[in-house]
Amino acid sequence: MGKYVIRRIGQMVIVLFGATLILFACLFVLPGDPVGSLGGDKARDPAVVQELRERYGLDKPLVEQYGNYVTNLVKGDLGEDYTQRRQVTEVLGPKLQNTAKLALAAIVLDVVIGMLAGLIAALFRYSFWDVLVTLLTTLAIGFPSFVIGSIFQSQFAVKLGWFPLISDGSFNSLIMPAVTLAIIDAALVARLMRGTMLEVLRADYVKTAVAKGLPRRTVLFKHVLRNSVIPVVTYIGISFGGLLGGALITEAIFNWDGIGFALVTAIQQQNNPIIVGVVTYGVAVFVVLNLLVDLLYAMLDPRIRLS
Amino acid sequence: MTTNEKTAGKAADKAAEKAAAKTAAEPGKAADEGKKSAPLLEVRDLHVEFKTRDGVAKAVNGVSYSVDAGETLAVLGESGSGKSVTAQAIMGILDSPPGRVAGGEILFHGQDILKLPESERRKLRGPKMAMIFQDALSSLNPVFSVGNQLGEMFRVHQGMSKKDAKLKAIELMDRVRIPAAKQRVNDYPHQFSGGMRQRIMIAMALALEPDLIIADEPTTALDVTVQAQVMDLLAELQREFNMGLILITHDLGVVADVADKIAVMYAGRIVETAPVHELYKRPAHPYTRGLLDSIPRLDQKGQELYAIKGLPPNLLHIPTGCAFNPRCPMAQDVCREDIPELRRVTEQDGTELDGRGSACHFWKETIHG
Amino acid sequence: MTELAKSQGPGAATAEPAAATGTAEPAPARITQWGEIRHRFMANRLAVVGLVLVLLLFLTAALAPLIATHDPYAQDLGNTLASPSGDHWFGTDALGRDQFSRVIYGSRIAVVVGLASIFLACLIGLVLGALAGYFGKTVDTVIMRIADIFFAFPLLIGAIVIILVMGRGVMPVILSLAIFSWATVSRLLRSSILSVREMDYVTAAKALGASTSRIIIRHIMPNSIAAVMSFIAFSVGTAIVAEASLSYLGVGVSPEVPEWGNMISSARDFMGVKDFLWMYPSVAIVLTVLGFVFVGDGLRDALDPKLR
Numbered sequence: 014m015g016k017y018v019i020r021r022i023g024q025m026v027i028v029l030f031g032a033t034l035i036l037f038a039c040l041f042v043l044p045g046d047p048v049g050s051l052g053g054d055k056a057r058d059p060a061v062v063q064e065l066r067e068r069y070g071l072d073k074p075l076v077e078q079y080g081n082y083v084t085n086l087v088k089g090d091l092g093e094d095y096t097q098r099r100q101v102t103e104v105l106g107p108k109l110q111n112t113a114k115l116a117l118a119a120i121v122l123d124v125v126i127g128m129l130a131g132l133i134a135a136l137f138r139y140s141f142w143d144v145l146v147t148l149l150t151t152l153a154i155g156f157p158s159f160v161i162g163s164i165f166q167s168q169f170a171v172k173l174g175w176f177p178l179i180s181d182g183s184f185n186s187l188i189m190p191a192v193t194l195a196i197i198d199a200a201l202v203a204r205l206m207r208g209t210m211l212e213v214l215r216a217d218y219v220k221t222a223v224a225k226g227l228p229r230r231t232v233l234f235k236h237v238l239r240n241s242v243i244p245v246v247t248y249i250g251i252s253f254g255g256l257l258g259g260a261l262i263t264e265a266i267f268n269w270d271g272i273g274f275a276l277v278t279a280i281q282q283q284n285n286p287i288i289v290g291v292v293t294y295g296v297a298v299f300v301v302l303n304l305l306v307d308l309l310y311a312m313l314d315p316r317i318r319l320s
Numbered sequence: 321m322t323t324n325e326k327t328a329g330k331a332a333d334k335a336a337e338k339a340a341a342k343t344a345a346e347p348g349k350a351a352d353e354g355k356k357s358a359p360l361l362e363v364r365d366l367h368v369e370f371k372t373r374d375g376v377a378k379a380v381n382g383v384s385y386s387v388d389a390g391e392t393l394a395v396l397g398e399s400g401s402g403k404s405v406t407a408q409a410i411m412g413i414l415d416s417p418p419g420r421v422a423g424g425e426i427l428f429h430g431q432d433i434l435k436l437p438e439s440e441r442r443k444l445r446g447p448k449m450a451m452i453f454q455d456a457l458s459s460l461n462p463v464f465s466v467g468n469q470l471g472e473m474f475r476v477h478q479g480m481s482k483k484d485a486k487l488k489a490i491e492l493m494d495r496v497r498i499p500a501a502k503q504r505v506n507d508y509p510h511q512f513s514g515g516m517r518q519r520i521m522i523a524m525a526l527a528l529e530p531d532l533i534i535a536d537e538p539t540t541a542l543d544v545t546v547q548a549q550v551m552d553l554l555a556e557l558q559r560e561f562n563m564g565l566i567l568i569t570h571d572l573g574v575v576a577d578v579a580d581k582i583a584v585m586y587a588g589r590i591v592e593t594a595p596v597h598e599l600y601k602r603p604a605h606p607y608t609r610g611l612l613d614s615i616p617r618l619d620q621k622g623q624e625l626y627a628i629k630g631l632p633p634n635l636l637h638i639p640t641g642c643a644f645n646p647r648c649p650m651a652q653d654v655c656r657e658d659i660p661e662l663r664r665v666t667e668q669d670g671t672e673l674d675g676r677g678s679a680c681h682f683w684k685e686t687i688h689g
Numbered sequence: 690m691t692e693l694a695k696s697q698g699p700g701a702a703t704a705e706p707a708a709a710t711g712t713a714e715p716a717p718a719r720i721t722q723w724g725e726i727r728h729r730f731m732a733n734r735l736a737v738v739g740l741v742l743v744l745l746l747f748l749t750a751a752l753a754p755l756i757a758t759h760d761p762y763a764q765d766l767g768n769t770l771a772s773p774s775g776d777h778w779f780g781t782d783a784l785g786r787d788q789f790s791r792v793i794y795g796s797r798i799a800v801v802v803g804l805a806s807i808f809l810a811c812l813i814g815l816v817l818g819a820l821a822g823y824f825g826k827t828v829d830t831v832i833m834r835i836a837d838i839f840f841a842f843p844l845l846i847g848a849i850v851i852i853l854v855m856g857r858g859v860m861p862v863i864l865s866l867a868i869f870s871w872a873t874v875s876r877l878l879r880s881s882i883l884s885v886r887e888m889d890y891v892t893a894a895k896a897l898g899a900s901t902s903r904i905i906i907r908h909i910m911p912n913s914i915a916a917v918m919s920f921i922a923f924s925v926g927t928a929i930v931a932e933a934s935l936s937y938l939g940v941g942v943s944p945e946v947p948e949w950g951n952m953i954s955s956a957r958d959f960m961g962v963k964d965f966l967w968m969y970p971s972v973a974i975v976l977t978v979l980g981f982v983f984v985g986d987g988l989r990d991a992l993d994p995k996l997r
Contacts, residue, residue, distance in 0.1 A: 024837070031838035039854045151735070151986070155979035157930045159937045159953055160971040163960065171961020178960065217458040223413045224453075225524065226445030227476055236461050243463075261845050262934050266957075277938055280849060292850065296841045315508040316462055 021307070025300045030083070032296045033289070037079045040285050082289070091290040096282055101290040105272055109294075111182065112271030115194065115264070116256035118187055122195035123202055124249060128242070130199070131206025135241075136233070138211065146203055153200035158193050162266035165189045180269045190267040194260055198252050205248055210241045243313045247306050254302030258295030358430035360564040361410065361449075361532055362386040366424035368405050368588075370635075371417060377635040379405040381588040382424070384662075387564040389531065392555075394567045394579035394596070396611070398632050402588035403568045407534045410566075411451050412441040428532070446477050450525035452554075454537040456517035460509035466493075466520050467505035473527040492523040496553060515546035519553065526557055532564045539574060551578060572615055576600065581675055584608050587633045587643035590662055593677045604665045604678035604687040606648050642681070654681050729991035736987020742980025749793060750800040759787035761794040761947040770963055779969040782955065788966070791947035792973050798948045799977055802863055803929040807921055809867035814874030821875075836872040844869050844931055845938075852940050862941050866928050877920055919988035926981030933974055949974045 073081075085092060091101035134146035169189060170178040180186035213219065214237060222236040259273030268274060272291050279287035311317040368380035380402040387393045395403045408414045409421050412433070425432045428449070433441060453459040461469060470492055471485030480488065486505060493501035496519040498512075509517055518538060525533055535554060539547040555578045558565045569575060575582060575596060582599050584592040584607065592605040603609040613626040630647035633639055639646055645655040658681070665676040668688055680686055730736050749756060758778070765785030773780045779788035817836070821829040839847070844866070851865035935941035936950030944951055949970040956966030 024834070027834060028837050028841050031835070032841050035838065036850055039850050151982065152979070154982050155926075155975050157933060157974060157978065159934065159950070160967075160975060163953060163956070163967045163971060167961040167964050167967075217453060217455060218461040220413055221453060221459045221521075221524075222461070224411055224445055224451045225473060225476075226442050226447070227472065228442065231476065236464075239463055240461070255843055258843055258846070261849075261938065265938055276846070276849075280853065280940060288850075288853075292842075292846055295843055295846055299841050299843065314463060316510050 018304075018308070021304050025304060028300055029293075029297055033082070033086075033293055034079065036289060036292050037082065038075065040289065086293070091293070092286045094279075094286045095284045101286045104287065105275065105290055105294070108270055108272045108275045111269060112259055112264070112273065113257060115187065115190055115260065115269060115271055116253060118191035119194035119198065119256055119260075120249065120253045122191060123198045123252065126195065127199035127202025128206050128245060130203040131210065131245075132238075134203065134207045135210030135214065143207075146207070150200035150203045153196050154204075156197065158197065158260075158262045159266055161193045161196055162189070162263060165193060166266070180267045182270060186267070186269075190260075190263050190269050193266070194256065194263050201252075202245060202249060206241065206245050209244050210237065213237050213240045216240070239313075243310065246313065247310050250302055250306035250309060254299045254306075257298045257302070259291060358427060359386040359388045360391075360429065361566075362425075362427040363406065363410065364425040364427065366406060366409060366426065367422040368402070368409050368414065368419060369422045370419045372636070375636045378638060379419070379588055379635055380409065381638075383585070383588070383590055385583050385590065385593070387532065387566055389564050390559070390562040391581075392558065392565040392567055392579045394569060394575040394582045395585060396569060396572065396575065396582055397585035398570055400587075400632050400635060401585040403585045404536050405588075406585075407451065407536055407566060407568055411445060411449060411534060412438070413445075413451070443477075446473055446530070447528040448530050449532040449534070450528070450530045452518075452521050452525045452533065452535040452538045455541045456514065456521045457509060457541075459521060460517060462509055465506045465508055466512070469509075470505075470520065470524055470527060473524060477528055488527070492527055493520070495526070496520070496523040496557075498523075514542050515550060518542060518546075518550050522550070522554055522557070526561070529561055530563065532566070533558065534566045534568065536568045537570070538567075540569070540571070547574070554578075572600075572611060584611070587638050588635065589643065589679060590677075591644065591679045593662070593675065594665075594673075595675050598673070598676060602687050604676065604683045605680045606650050606682075606686055607644050609686060610647075642679070650682050650685065652681070726988075726991045730987050733987045733990060735983045736990070739980045739983020739985075739987060742976055743984055746796055746977050746980060747800060750796040753793050753797055757787075757790035757793045759790040761786065761790040762945065763787070770959070770966075772963075773965055780963075780965045782952070782966060783958075786947075788952070788969055791952060792949070792969050794947035795949045795952065795970060795973060796977070798859065798932065798942060798946065799929045799974070802859065802866070802932040803925040803981075806863045806866035806870065806928045806932075807924045809863065810870035810874050810924070811921070813867065813871035817871070818875045832875075836875055839869055840872040840876070842869055844927075845934060848931065848935060849938075849940055852935065857940060857943055859942055859946075862932050862935055865935075866931055870924065870928065874920075874924075877917070916989075916992060919985045919992070922981045922985035922988060926978045926985070929974070929977055929981070 082092070089102065091105075093099065094101050094104055097104065130146045130150070134143040137143055165176075166178055166189070169175045176189050177183070177186045180190065219232060219236055222232045227236075259271060259276060260269075261273040261277060263269065264271045264273035265277050272294065275287060276291040278284075279291070362384075363386065364384050366380055366383045367378070370377040370379055379400075383402065383406050385393060385395070395406070397403045405414070405419070408419075410426055410428075414420070421434060424434075426434050428444070433444065436444075460466065467486050467489040470489035471480075471482070474480040474485040474488050475482065490501045490505050493505065498504060498516055498519055504512075509520070512520065518541075522538070525535075533554075538554060539550050542550060551574060554565070557563075567575065567579060579596045581593065581595050583590045584599075584605065586607050592599070592603065592608045594604065599608065600612065603612055607628070610626070610628040614628060616625055628647055633643050633646075639656075641654070641656040641658055642648070642651070642660050645651040648655065660679045660681045662677045662679040663683065665673050665678050665683055665687060667673060668684075678686070758776075763786060765781065767785065768777075768781055769783055769785040771777055771781040771785075773788075777787050777789065779792060782788055782791070817832050821832040842850075847869035848862070848865035851868055852861045855861035855864065932941060933948070933950030933953070936948050937954040939954065941950055942948050944955070952970040953967045953974075956963065956970075959966055
């Protein structure tokens with residue numbers, strides 16, 4: 014177990030370095046000069062540009078830049094951003110909180126709605142509710158988040174005025190982006206939950222549980238549910254990792270001040286340190302969550318041996 | 321009555337028991353004659369159907385049999401013969417829908433349990449009747465320890481505390497001779513060998529000392545060497561607790577040593593009943609004879625093994641007349657038209673043979689000819 | 690082995706609920722063959738609807754110039770933001786361009802990007818998978834680690850990084866989506882082939898002395914390919930959404946190109962006021978994605994009908 018975790022962490026580090034190297038190589042060959050675009054359209058004094066290039070280490074070769082980046086990264090330093098000249102960690106800090114808030118709200122909705130819907134659909138297979146859940150989940154998967162977001166904005170923000178069109182960080186402005194994010198995921202969770210439940214309901218050990226004279230609720234909530242949630246929990250874990258890494262589209266639709274929105278803005282401004290910071294963080298969260306999910310999986314299913 | 325029977329049975333000589341049981345085994349007759357109090361379990365004219373996409377599959381078509389305390393009834397048949405479905409109907413664990421009991425009675429201690437509400441039937445499962453399944457690996461929940469699953473019987477049915485239930489679980493594991501039970505009680509099913517897992521299934525069925533145990537192919541999934549051990553254990557425990565045992569199998573070899581009587585099933589009907597050794601000596605149904613002939617024997621080494629030709633019938637379209645007629649070497653026109661009743665089998669001089677019955681138009685030719 | 694003993698990781702775990710829940714019921718040898726899969730697929734109403742939607746999409750893309758009523762690029766500054774009418778069925782946008790024609794032409798980008806990116810992803814996945822299989826352990830490990838690296842990038846973020854390098858446009862979008870999709874493809878191919886190879890009926894066929902090529906063609910191929918085809922159908926749908934998302938974010942194809950994401954994005958300024966601007970392209974993309982999802986679902990159910 015301990016050995017396994019250490020090995021996985023080693024793998025994680027490799028993945029992280031590989032990912033940042035790819036990222037760095039891409040940004041290094043990027044057309045256009047980030048420093049040149051800093052001052053907007055005005056032409057710059059070449060001396061100033063030169064000074065700025067030195068300041069950000071852009072005059073150094075890729076390998077050295079990457080080396081510096083890694084050394085600083087280990088120290089928890091992501092460098093200074095171009096537009097505000099503040100520490101990237103400092104800029105992203107509050108945005109991370111916002112993203113986490115949104116991710117948490119979305120995942121709670123996911124779990125509650127998705128698992129409940131899947132559960133009901135499986136227990137009352139072929140009933141009205143099952144058909145309804147199957148229909149809605151199938152439809153939901155076809156709706157890209159920007160379409161859902163557009164519907165919400167035009168109906169609930171502009172026409173009905175229930176929620177602000179553009180997020181201001183308040184709880185009320187959290188609802189539309191959270192629901193937008195949750196819809197597709199909840200649909201996938203519901204489908205997964207229904208599928209595994211139906212599979213588990215047919216399992217021999219469920220028949221055994223019935224033959225043991227257990228009350229129906231014990232059969233369902235102990236023997237069936239415990240086995241059904243294993244894949245669902247792992248799916249939700251991975252999905253949560255993705256959400257924590259920043260929901261680009263949803264944050265952009267509602268101008269939610271999280272790291273996804275920060276990334277989109279940084280791309281428009283060619284603010285490379287922010288881009289590197291967000292991507293590094295996103296990949297790191299994804300990898301860490303994956304490890305956690307694997308550990309959780311092994312905890313939930315005793316047949317899994319970590320070795 | 322239950323307790324009386326039990327204590328009496330425990331004290332009684334097994335041979336005497338058997339003799340009494342034989343009378344009871346006579347198809348549908350025991351109750352009418354009133355010679356003896358009601359048997360432990362009596363199935364009367366049971367019908368079970370399954371709704372499928374392509375129509376209604378008649379899995380059980382009028383099965384009657386009975387088992388007494390301390391007695392072992394072996395139900396023999398191919399897959400799809402309805403032997404397991406009958407057992408599940410007795411336990412009340414049919415998958416319904418699509419399955420449903422379409423008719424008949426299941427008398428347990430003289431009471432028709434089909435008339436009981438589900439809540440009452442549930443209380444029978446475990447304390448009064450229990451079932452052992454074929455594949456212990458898939459029949460045990462993979463994510464709970466065996467101690468948890470054994471202890472569950474005591475917790476749910478007797479309201480025992482977790483701690484006491486675990487002690488009981490260890491006791492049970494000792495009882496079915498699982499080594500180092502104390503250390504292994506928290507292990508998971510996949511950590512045990514096949515034989516040990518099946519012992520755990522047996523322990524679970526025995527936990528509340530039920531009156532009736534149904535074992536559905538309990539040794540099929542096991543290695544041959546382990547099969548005998550598990551079978552012996554089951555037989556020993558059955559004697560000890562004086563339980564009625566229904567042993568469902570397709571393996572004639574398993575039956576010979578442990579069963580008192582046999583019911584052979586085909587296409588949802590009983591085609592022959594007989595005390596175990598009689599059946600081996602003189603089958604009274606061509607299907608039984610076919611089964612016996614297809615057992616490999618040492619003295620026939622080198623000869624081609626006999627096999628019943630054809631396939632088991634499709635339950636959606638059971639052949640008219642005797643369901644076995646398309647595969648039967650003796651089939652005549654009457655076999656394609658009339659469904660043969662399960663009739664008493666007699667000697668040539670007309671002497672009745674105890675507990676014997678055959679559902680063949682030509683049973684005389686089969687047994688005597 | 691550093692992987693979980695039972696699966697390749699949580700990704701595989703979620704893809705295989707059966708394995709994860711361990712319902713080890715001895716599955717009857719599943720001999721699924723072409724005719725059977727096709728029959729089950731065609732008997733599934735939703736799958737047929739999906740197939741019709743997908744075919745309609747292809748047809749629209751191919752015949753766009755014939756269907757479109759106007760030049761999708763032609764601006765008419767005297768008639769901007771016009772509501773749907775007899776002349777402009779879906780209205781006009783802020784530059785007076787005909788929305789109907791732009792929605793019709795938008796199908797071309799969807800088809801091209803969706804198919805090309807997934808085709809490319811499969812190609813990369815197949816080549817690397819074959820290399821891994823051929824050279825064995827070390828190469829396999831290296832390739833799977835590289836796949837891990839690409840797998841760790843969220844699709845959109847990864848795609849954006851590539852587009853930053855290459856600039857906006859159709860080609861960069863295709864390439865960027867392919868580069869960050871192949872890892873999933875190679876994982877799926879690997880696990881699919883491995884799992885099919887282990888199935889009882891393949892062992893049975895081998896034991897019966899069926900030749901290797903016969904086993905592959907008659908038994909492995911229908912199952913593997915149908916599984917992969919089902920995955921491809923889903924992936925194309927995903928790629929189309931991703932492509933529209935990139936455009937929506939302003940990093941996809943150029944803004945003047947008739948493309949659904951572009952159209953929805955430029956409707957943002959008129960949200961709730963001129964809803965026809967985003968509604969028609971939204972309907973187009975939803976129907977497209979649903980088409981692919983239904984086909985994917987249909988294929989999966991045709992393979993494993995018990996889960997329906």
